[in-house]
Amino acid sequence: MHTIRTAFSTPIFIRDIEDSDGVNDRLTHIILDMEANTPGMKRSNIGSWDSKKDLLEWPFEEIRTLKKWIASGVKEVTLKATKNKFNPHTQDMLAHAWANVSRADSYRKIHNHEACTWSGVYYVKSDLVKDKSVSSGNIEFLDPRMLCISAELPNSSFGSRVRVVPRAGRLVIFPNWLLHYVNPVEDDSLRICIAFNVKLDTKTVRRRAGTMQPMFRQANEEMYTGLQQGEPLAGLQEPVPTVSAGETENASLPGSPD
Numbered sequence: 001m002h003t004i005r006t007a008f009s010t011p012i013f014i015r016d017i018e019d020s021d022g023v024n025d026r027l028t029h030i031i032l033d034m035e036a037n038t039p040g041m042k043r044s045n046i047g048s049w050d051s052k053k054d055l056l057e058w059p060f061e062e063i064r065t066l067k068k069w070i071a072s073g074v075k076e077v078t079l080k081a082t083k084n085k086f087n088p089h090t091q092d093m094l095a096h097a098w099a100n101v102s103r104a105d106s107y108r109k110i111h112n113h114e115a116c117t118w119s120g121v122y123y124v125k126s127d128l129v130k131d132k133s134v135s136s137g138n139i140e141f142l143d144p145r146m147l148c149i150s151a152e153l154p155n156s157s158f159g160s161r162v163r164v165v166p167r168a169g170r171l172v173i174f175p176n177w178l179l180h181y182v183n184p185v186e187d188d189s190l191r192i193c194i195a196f197n198v199k200l201d202t203k204t205v206r207r208r209a210g211t212m213q214p215m216f217r218q219a220n221e222e223m224y225t226g227l228q229q230g231e232p233l234a235g236l237q238e239p240v241p242t243v244s245a246g247e248t249e250n251a252s253l254p255g256s257p258d
Helices: 021-037 061-081 146-151
Strands: 012-016 093-102 107-111 118-127 139-142 161-164 170-175 180-182 190-200 240-243
Touching: 012 061, 012 161, 021 061, 021 093, 021 118, 021 190, 061 093, 061 118, 061 170, 061 190
Parallel strands: none
Antiparallel strands: 012 170, 012 240, 093 190, 107 180, 118 170, 118 190, 139 161, 139 180
């Protein structure tokens, strides 16, 4: 008797939020106004505008709604990753976020995120031209098992990539250490998103919180009061199943042509 186990899977949470058009339209206006009036920050972005990491403190109702969506996703992916052994509360979430506006020829270099529990992105607007390349503006995650590319095993998941197409209303959450990049945005396209990092509060996290603040500062902001584990929030679809590196029909080796 023998078994074959799949080891070292990496969760990537993807959820498309229903009825988010109104929130997205308002966030688009807010972010473009901020872009027009404040200098951009330099991170892994090339040719695009990044805001400061204070977006979750902006005084708009749409930001509070976004925080609820993020907290819901963080809760669900944490339960998945820990096999329901760790059920985080929103008051234990420290977070910060920043907006990104990408236009023609802008992209993001390969990078991961600073020390935290989860990182993610919410797509506010995605008017992407796909005439030249279907990968325009896509986010791509690299297999974290970096040496497995040398295996040269055809049709396996070793060394594969996971591509996620940006769509308005799509929330993506992944481990902070997972390397990823964004393909160049093509001409006449506009891609607006909000990136974020979340730390789950433990005995040691507060000493290393940096620019992160509690996601919900007041008791009346708590979103899970009265909700049972697994109970969906109004306006949210069931999440797209969590995927692991290699579990995609579009997977290919890093550096290979699209």
